[in-house]
Amino acid sequence: MDPLEGEASSTSVEYEPISVKDVLIEMKDTAELLIDLSYSAVLHRNEDLAREVLRLEERMNVLELKARMSLLMAARNPDDAERLAPVLGIVAATDDISDAAGDIAKVVLEEMGLPEAMRAALPEATETLVRGVVDPDSPYAGRTLADIDLESETGVRVIALRRGDDWLLNPGPDTVIATDDVALLRGPDTVIGDVFETLTGTAHEFPSVDSPGIPDLERAVDTIVHMKNLSELAVDLAYSSILFDSAALAEEVRNLEVEVDAMQSRFEAWTLRAAADAEDPVVLRGLIRLGTSTEVISDAAIDISEGVLRDFDVHPVVQLAVQESDEIITRVEIEAGSDLDGTTVAAGVPDTESTMSVIAIRRPEEGWILVADSNTELRAGDVLISKGTRTAAERFEALSRV
Template structure:
């Protein structure tokens, strides 16, 4: 019997007073990690990562129940109901994202069919995400991340830790790695081997992939990776649109959802054409699941931002989360003759006196450009999605004006 089988139904979840704000923050962080883990599990054929997705999915189910109970207890009059309705939408959308991530993970665990050559077609520059258990003799055990200084030395990051049933979703410099922790590592494949061995005491071997020779496979991989990136961006913008009451960000979520829908339609058409050339067409079955689950994630982003699009007042519990946020996501359009027209952006960093980081650009006639791993020159009419402090965002916005 699978060790995870039946766990989702074990243990009653009873009402207890909890901070709705804290639950919403944890649901957001969990949803973002679930998207990352599920796609990595599929693209890297990693069953261990897929099982961590199912564990997180179970955690999300509990969080969703707790949030619903607390919100129901908070409704005392029609005004409360109007303010809390969008929050319930956020809770439901996080659950939808969790379910979609679980469906993606099951592509690996249920061997439903996916070309092994997808892994071989991934770009060499793509980062690897692996799961490892901290060994007793690991040089990283019982040390903080700041002390280990892993990222600056190797480029590998610890993106999450699981300690028994407890998840540390945003480990920081002061976080201590302990023996038997389950660590999720992301970084260049060339560096992962050494870090994984130091962490676990065991060697890491990349899966041995046999290329099947399916035509246009690289294009399909590029499409699904781009869909995943756009869906992640949509979810990020959707939460930000709610937290900061930004109708502009909510409109960009809608634009992203339209783009993902169009790409999913093209992806399905490619899969059906590829089936005619595949030796075993059933191996493409998982691709249909992957495309449809990605669309569910982008649809969930729309549900998160629905309250903003319908001009409903943000509930105070969400405003409390805003007050604790150190960074914000902003949207601005570059006007003609502005100081940003013609500025070069390298790996998200604009060549101006600003601490804002550009996440994505929507360019008229070209669609979305994700700038994390590319260089681009800004143009008049570009719509920029950027992240940084409030002060930096205000200064950056003034550069975009003429």
């Protein structure tokens, strides 16, 4: 049965001895890609991207079953059950993210209706995600990513490849791009069209942007985009809270979930008001689906970090699953008079000797500020969520203190 038809798959899944760590890594990577793909499909009205979401959703269903089987086999006594219970919660929450992403994709595939204001929500001068099939005559075909050196030359990254039914979610330097691969590319608007054409042999069509004209609808669309960004951050922080067994990061996940809930309430009110002024209120159905699914993702982030919030010992298999790179996420609070107090941040990079990149700020009087594509000044009392190496993180924390 074709998973693209929105029905349950009849794919047979039998128990086999596999690494729980490897399955959790695959589920985590798949969930993060699903969020990215589903919203890109909606913002660009791209049915091809939406279909890739449903393919990945089916893959996630199989991974969830494999993870559950392996975890059930691993529990041999009450202590095992206590330590593995939160892991089952992580598996279920990751699958919830997958289901929510599938629902978002169906907004496009089922033509539920979306206001033109969604096109105006596309960020300016930021990165775009596109899907293309590798043409046999492409100069990229048959070469490794290291040989092509695409990211260094253009800033465009190959974030995933689909080869038939097989997915390569984190292609590395030695990965070969093959003819007929489905490639997912992310990069700057200014160059991604040229890379797409070189890869596929066809020109890429960028969506046109129209002014929505209805103030309440503009507010609703702006809100759903912000909810999406906060939910993505919540998922990222949830996995990091497990890696570092960090109650502080888990608490920030809870803060984000509270913020998303409040935003959804405002979003629903603005959407209902906009319906009174819309020529065809039915086109707002898809927008309502987006709001519901986005809240599901933020709720799932809480479920992922629940074990840390409840002070369960983090099972080693989970820590191994999320500890795949040297890049980490940290939380620091700026003290008055510290080196970070009053520091300017440009596009996420603070004007300090540290190489940490600030991705978000929680400011007591303003709430959450996402700073990746904007400039801001850090203040005493700001809680910073940053990415970087372990060594840089230690230096960055020292800069936040007097």
